[in-house]
Amino acid sequence: MVVVHSSSTQIGSEPLILDASKSETSEIGPGQYEITQETPILEEPRENSKEIRLAEVGDVLTILEVAPSEGNIYGRVNGGWLVLRDDLFDYSVKPISSTSEKPEFGQPGRYRLLGNIEVTLEREPQSLEVRITQSGEILDITSVEEFDGLMRGKFFQGWVTLRSDMFDCFASIYGKLPENASKQFVVAQFGEPGKYEIIVEAVCTELLNTSSEEISVIPSKNIVFVTEVKEFEGSRRGHIEDGWITLRDDMFEYFAKPWDPRSDPDRPRIPMIFTNSTFNLNSGWFKVMADTAVFETADSDEPFFTLSSDKEIHVVSRTGKWAQVNSPVQGYLRITDDNDKVVLRELDYGEIEMNDESEDESTDIIVLLMHIW
Numbered sequence: 001m002v003v004v005h006s007s008s009t010q011i012g013s014e015p016l017i018l019d020a021s022k023s024e025t026s027e028i029g030p031g032q033y034e035i036t037q038e039t040p041i042l043e044e045p046r047e048n049s050k051e052i053r054l055a056e057v058g059d060v061l062t063i064l065e066v067a068p069s070e071g072n073i074y075g076r077v078n079g080g081w082l083v084l085r086d087d088l089f090d091y092s093v094k095p096i097s098s099t100s101e102k103p104e105f106g107q108p109g110r111y112r113l114l115g116n117i118e119v120t121l122e123r124e125p126q127s128l129e130v131r132i133t134q135s136g137e138i139l140d141i142t143s144v145e146e147f148d149g150l151m152r153g154k155f156f157q158g159w160v161t162l163r164s165d166m167f168d169c170f171a172s173i174y175g176k177l178p179e180n181a182s183k184q185f186v187v188a189q190f191g192e193p194g195k196y197e198i199i200v201e202a203v204c205t206e207l208l209n210t211s212s213e214e215i216s217v218i219p220s221k222n223i224v225f226v227t228e229v230k231e232f233e234g235s236r237r238g239h240i241e242d243g244w245i246t247l248r249d250d251m252f253e254y255f256a257k258p259w260d261p262r263s264d265p266d267r268p269r270i271p272m273i274f275t276n277s278t279f280n281l282n283s284g285w286f287k288v289m290a291d292t293a294v295f296e297t298a299d300s301d302e303p304f305f306t307l308s309s310d311k312e313i314h315v316v317s318r319t320g321k322w323a324q325v326n327s328p329v330q331g332y333l334r335i336t337d338d339n340d341k342v343v344l345r346e347l348d349y350g351e352i353e354m355n356d357e358s359e360d361e362s363t364d365i366i367v368l369l370m371h372i373w
Contacts, residue, residue: 030066
């Protein structure tokens with residue numbers, strides 16, 4: 001506490017008492033902040049304290065309390081302290097308003113991938129590889145868990161590593177999960193009851209014990225309904241109508257995976273008219289053939305950006321009439337007009353280089369007649 005005896009600050013005969021700590025920290029308080037310059041996380045709120053790790057630019061942290069020390073203002077986060085403002089009034093953070101509040105790294109939310117990352121079927125990194133992501137992809141991470149020092153995130157297709165055991169980050173926070181995330185299609189999680197696709201011949205036995213009587217051999221690509229899953233001697237066994245099958249053995253060899261109807265090659269496709277190539281509307285590079293509005297989410301009322309005609313876009317995924325793009329901006333756009341028609345030019349750079357002498361072929365326009373079910 002500081003007692004000030006200046007006549008201009010006295011009230012009657014009593015000295016005005018100022019709370020120094022409050023005056024120094026009144027502009028900074030608990031809440032969410034985004035890191036604006038690389039800042040160490042320290043064990044204690046003082047200079048020369050042991051450094052635990054670095055908070056990198058773009059990280060979002062929740063400040064639990066604020067404390068002044070030696071001219072600096074420190075903020076306590078989960079796991080340590082960092083300098084929010086130094087003695088020269090340089091800030092390492094900026095506040096995030098409640099209207100645009102982002103989750104903290106390590107919490108469920110939308111993450112932008114910083115490189116090509118392996119997607120695995122289960123939390124364990126040695127489990128079945130589902131696919132390799134593309135740098136810049138945005139994933140809706142619904143669950144985050146620590147496993148063997150790794151930070152692993154779960155989304156509808158499987159699990160990805162968000163941060164290594166050496167605190168190398170492979171993704172950054174992009175925003176909150178959309179409000180309708182729980183309503184979106186989700187493939188059953190491996191190890192839970194649901195429909196499974198046999199990926200290699202699976203032996204069906206009468207009992208949970210793998211040594212019990214063999215009932216049948218189920219060919220690959222068959223779809224079975226698993227009503228119960230149990231652990232047996234390090235393997236995961238699934239109970240189906242005729243008996244028990246091994247979903248994954250103790251050596252992490254997989255015999256079945258959750259069935260994703262979107263991967264079924266025989267499912268109905270969108271009818272289309274095309275010129276000289278097959279048009280993949282689910283993902284890839286395209287050109288918009290007219291000015292196109294981009295929305296923050298598929299539920300947004302107003303666009304935040306407009307793409308000009310002939311602008312190249314990268315489609316990450318498509319749901320009905322909406323496509324999620326991550327280049328040149330992050331967002332969603334409608335792929336049909338009011339008449340359920342879309343005019344796009346598909347980009348195939350290898351094909352363009354081969355056919356650059358034919359102006360007609362290189363400027364083919366693909367017109368899709370969309371019948372969204």
